[in-house]
Amino acid sequence: MYLRRKPIFFLFLLLHPVFINAQFFADRLKSFMSTAAVSAVQYPKEVKEFYELNSYRFSWLEKQNAEQLALLSDYIRSSPSLGLSAGDYHPEIFPIAAIHENDSLLTEISFTDAAIHFLHDLMMGNKAEPLSYDGLKYVPACYNAAALLNVYLSPGRFANLLTDLEPKEAGYLAVKTKLNAWLKITSAEKYEDVAVAVSKTLRGNKNGLTRLYQLGFVASDTASLSEPALKAALKEAQKMFSLLSDGELRSTTVQALNVPLATRIAELKNTLNTLRWLHCVKQERHVALVNIPSATLLLYEHGKLVIESRIIVGKKSTPTPTLSSTITEVILYPYWNVPYKIATRELLPAIKRNTGYINANNYQVLNSSGKVVDPYKVNWRSLSAGNFPYTIRQSTGCDNALGLVKLNFYNPFSVYLHDTPGKSLFGLDRRYFSHGCMRLEKAMELGRYVLTGNAVAIDTLTEKGCLKNQSPITVPATEKIPVFVLYHTAWIDGTGMLHFYEDVYNRFSPGRKP
Structure with missing residues (x-):
């Protein structure tokens, strides 16, 4: 410099x-x-x-x-x-x-x-x-x-x-490089954000060309570029914004393009600071970093990435909270104790319509003493959200909502990391479906790191697969891994590439309005 x-x-x-x-x-x-x-x-x-x-x-x-x-x-x-x-x-x-x-x-x-x-x-x-x-x-x-x-x-x-x-990790340098490129653009005399509109073509779209230049995807805002060249530039922008990379100027792409650069710069500054703030803890043996908008988990070992996993996080109405804690145990064949709100708001109406819903979905009903009761002997019609003296628990098996593995860490929100039988949702880019917990695509791999030296427990689980009505097995963590659950709309992937993600919980919505 x-x-x-x-x-x-x-x-x-x-x-x-x-x-x-x-x-x-x-x-x-x-x-x-x-x-x-x-x-x-x-x-x-x-x-x-x-x-x-x-x-x-x-x-x-x-x-x-x-x-x-x-x-x-x-x-x-x-x-x-x-x-x-x-x-x-x-x-x-x-x-x-x-x-x-x-x-x-x-x-x-x-x-x-x-x-x-x-x-x-x-x-x-x-x-x-x-x-x-x-x-x-x-x-x-x-x-x-x-x-x-x-x-x-x-x-x-x-x-x-x-x-x-100064930190030298690829992800840090990618964020810093983009920050400085946009600082230079916005410092130019008479700079102003341009508004891009939905359009079937890019050629002749002056604001579209200007915005691609401002974002750094074309070299000039006055050059005459062919439609294929403009589409190629737009595809690169779509990749950065974690959108379908098809070169089409549809509404989702327009919305991302029209976020003011001042807002993008603020997001980059926040991310750059967080990467520095995490630098020390990443040098320790292991640390797990969850980012909610990207719906990803990165596990580091002495600063080196060892696991990158897609996850499913909370939907807007039931958001995943930000937190820091320590993974202390792994539950093999976990029960799912249905949270009270889910039990009364979602399950109770279905049970009232058909009591057989309980057995069909491998649920059990427990009374206040923790004993399993016959669901057909419960007067479901008399129960409500304000009068529900039962706990509903889903037994172990292939259809258990927590899958085969649950990783516990203390927090006041009763959220945790867990496996899931619904693997198909991991193929989606927008993975905001849960009630707040975090479903892991690579739950077994993370479990092996937590149970370092006792991986036989995970290996045995993998061999046996899902066993119906198997009692849960609690295995204390061999290594208590710190976990951070963060919220950054600008974040890096496992290769160190920078991406922007949907502000699913509207944390930055005022600044994101075009």
């Missing part, structure tokens, strides 16, 4: 009278660090650690530090290209203004605080992921920003900071 230097820095450093004897500064700074003034910085602990490591030496406000101060300013100015905000890093000292001797110590540590803050955000994200339930209380801490800054301020190294420390 080419970083421009501003001559004002060098002039400032040469002429300013505050550059004083190093030992005098060290003594004053050591004393200053114990005063209340340090509370003005955002990372006081790390700032103190940094100056302890460098023996309380000037790092910015001495003549010999002019180069690294200019570099720091350039790094801060480059924040938007990294999905960050320059306003987060002490904007009051960038660009440098006149500094008086009595505030030189505070300015010095403010530069250090800005550098540590920038490093932290670059490597570990600038905010925690918003989760409806945060069971892991995860805080990324695999880097020591103070120690790294001290190392990189050694002669000749600070210029390599971005190259060395």
